[in-house]
Amino acid sequence: MKDKSVVLITSSAPRHQFFVETMSERLDVRLVISEEGAVNTEDVVNLIKDVDPDIIFTFGCNLLKGNIYKIPKLGCVNIHTGLVQNYRGVDSSFWAMHDRKPEAVGFTLHFVDDSIDAGDVIFQERPKLSRADSLDDVFLKTCKEAIESLARKAPEIMEGVAPAKLARRGKLYQSKDMSLEIKTKVEKMLPDVLSGYLDNKQERDKEIELISCLT
Numbered sequence: 409m410k411d412k413s414v415v416l417i418t419s420s421a422p423r424h425q426f427f428v429e430t431m432s433e434r435l436d437v438r439l440v441i442s443e444e445g446a447v448n449t450e451d452v453v454n455l456i457k458d459v460d461p462d463i464i465f466t467f468g469c470n471l472l473k474g475n476i477y478k479i480p481k482l483g484c485v486n487i488h489t490g491l492v493q494n495y496r497g498v499d500s501s502f503w504a505m506h507d508r509k510p511e512a513v514g515f516t517l518h519f520v521d522d523s524i525d526a527g528d529v530i531f532q533e534r535p536k537l538s539r540a541d542s543l544d545d546v547f548l549k550t551c552k553e554a555i556e557s558l559a560r561k562a563p564e565i566m567e568g569v570a571p572a573k574l575a576r577r578g579k580l581y582q583s584k585d586m587s588l589e590i591k592t593k594v595e596k597m598l599p600d601v602l603s604g605y606l607d608n609k610q611e612r613d614k615e616i617e618l619i620s621c622l623t
Contacts, residue, residue: 412462412566415480417441419468423551427467427487430559441469448473456480463566465558466520477520482566484520487558489550491532491616492516494578496525501546503581506594510537510605511612513546515554516619517561519571524580528571532618533557539602543595564622572619 414435418424420442428440438459441452447470456464456479464477464484477484490500494512504512514534519527535549605612 412436412482413438413459415439415441415456415459415461415464417443417447417464417466417469417472417476419443421468423548423555424468426552427555430555431465431562434559435562443469446470448476452476453479465562467555471524472520474522485530485558485565486518486520486525486527487554488516488518488525489547489554490514490516490525490578491618492518492525492529492574492578493576493619494616495581496578497581498583499581499586501550502543502586502591502594503579505543505546505598505601506590508601508604510602511616513537513550514618515550515557517554517558517565526574526577529574529619529621530565530569530571531557531561531620531622534613534618537602537606539599539606541598541602543591543598561622569621571621
């Protein structure tokens with residue numbers, strides 16, 4: 409959609425580069441901020457204001473303050489690689505597997521506000537998992553599906569969407585919650601967890617209703 413101006417805020421890993429490339433193919437991206445440190449700075453605010461964007465899309469950056477997310481006319485939309493009614497913060501797909509809930513693996517497109525991954529929800533979906541997936545596979549599949557979905561749905565979002573209030577906030581995880589011991593435990597049990605889910609996927613998926621405010 410080339411009639412509305414877009415700013416992207418992200419980071420520098422390959423998945424973030426894929427985000428920039430995929431979004432730029434479809435949208436009028438005027439500015440890309442690849443976060444290497446603090447993002448809520450006066451310099452960044454001035455850069456964004458100079459562009460005067462219609463919307464900001466974010467993926468993998470630090471929490472934004474109102475001095476940034478309130479700038480664009482249409483708001484600021486984030487990709488969260490988790491279903492926010494179950495898991496917020498970091499490593500959401502990992503914690504879903506830790507809890508033996510692959511049905512809670514998915515992504516959320518939501519508006520950014522002062523909360524952590526609890527802004528109004530636009531759309532959710534699950535990636536296609538397989539029995540042979542590793543933890544990295546699950547995470548990267550979720551990232552890829554989320555980015556491609558946002559690129560497809562961005563025009564509809566920019567035409568105007570009535571998002572859903574989040575009725576229940578999922579558990580918030582931070583980087584400090586992860587440990588080598590926990591990761592090793594989940595890696596060992598992952599094949600059984602995935603097999604148990606995929607053997608009864610249709611019924612398991614019904615346990616968590618996905619939110620969608622798009623056509």
